[in-house]
Amino acid sequence: MALRLPHRRATPVPPPPRPGAAVEIARMRRRHVRAVVAIEQGIFPRPWTPGLYLSELAQPETRAYFVALVDGVVVGYTGCMIIAGEGHITTVGVAPAWQHRGIGTRLLHAVATEARARGARALTLEVRMSNVSAQSLYRAFGFAPAGVRKNYYAEVNEDGLVMWAHDVDTPAYASRIDALLAHVEEREAARG
Numbered sequence: 001m002a003l004r005l006p007h008r009r010a011t012p013v014p015p016p017p018r019p020g021a022a023v024e025i026a027r028m029r030r031r032h033v034r035a036v037v038a039i040e041q042g043i044f045p046r047p048w049t050p051g052l053y054l055s056e057l058a059q060p061e062t063r064a065y066f067v068a069l070v071d072g073v074v075v076g077y078t079g080c081m082i083i084a085g086e087g088h089i090t091t092v093g094v095a096p097a098w099q100h101r102g103i104g105t106r107l108l109h110a111v112a113t114e115a116r117a118r119g120a121r122a123l124t125l126e127v128r129m130s131n132v133s134a135q136s137l138y139r140a141f142g143f144a145p146a147g148v149r150k151n152y153y154a155e156v157n158e159d160g161l162v163m164w165a166h167d168v169d170t171p172a173y174a175s176r177i178d179a180l181l182a183h184v185e186e187r188e189a190a191r192g
């Protein structure tokens with residue numbers, strides 16, 4: 001049976017950033033997919049289709065997907081596949097107007113915490129070689145470069161950097177990422 005999006009008239013557009021906006025992290029549901037794909041189309045050269053997201057959401061035993069919501073509207077998303085003690089982060093995206101406000105940090109914290117709770121001992125992801133901003137965020141989460149996938153992003157003719165974070169099942173890792181989250185929460189609260 002084909003996976004279908006819930007009926008909805010219009011795709012909600014992320015609201016403009018405003019001081020004091022509360023960001024909520026929630027599990028991604030089918031009703032969020034349209035908005036997730038709309039953001040994805042603006043930030044990735046080869047965006048995932050709605051069908052791909054729906055197929056991921058249909059495998060909850062090995063997948064975990066989250067959205068960041070402001071006023072109930074999706075402003076960011078992430079997800080991972082957790083198999084045999086390894087969590088593979090498949091996607092992270094934040095609407096351009098909402099980037100650099102700690103939402104990527106909140107999303108990575110949620111997905112890493114979920115992967116740990118489900119027994120992951122290591123996390124991995126691929127990132128474009130030139131995406132140094134994302135790489136520094138991943139390094140803060142303990143990811144280190146482990147290899148290169150030649151022309152992994154063929155549509156932009158770019159290599160993929162493979163990064164791994166090990167020993168994520170330790171209390172030290174939990175403290176590390178909790179500190180990142182606390183820092184972002186304090187910074188954003190101070191921004192007012």
Ligand SMILES: CC(C)(COP(=O)(O)OP(=O)(O)OC[C@H]1O[C@@H](n2cnc3c(N)ncnc32)[C@H](O)[C@@H]1OP(=O)(O)O)[C@@H](O)C(=O)NCCC(=O)NCCS
Pocket residue numbers: 043044092093094095098099100101102103104105106126127128131132133134135136137138140180
């Ligand atoms: C990458 C992305 C998800 C980050 O989301 P975000 O909400 O902007 O993330 P944050 O605000 O938590 O952090 C991002 C910034 O802080 C840096 N950062 C955050 N915490 C950090 C820390 N503790 N130490 C070092 N750097 C840190 C990041 O490198 C980045 O730096 P910049 O703002 O100076 O460029 C977002 O920019 C995005 O969607 N980009 C387009 C899509 C993309 O590249 N996705 C990743 C594909 S693998």
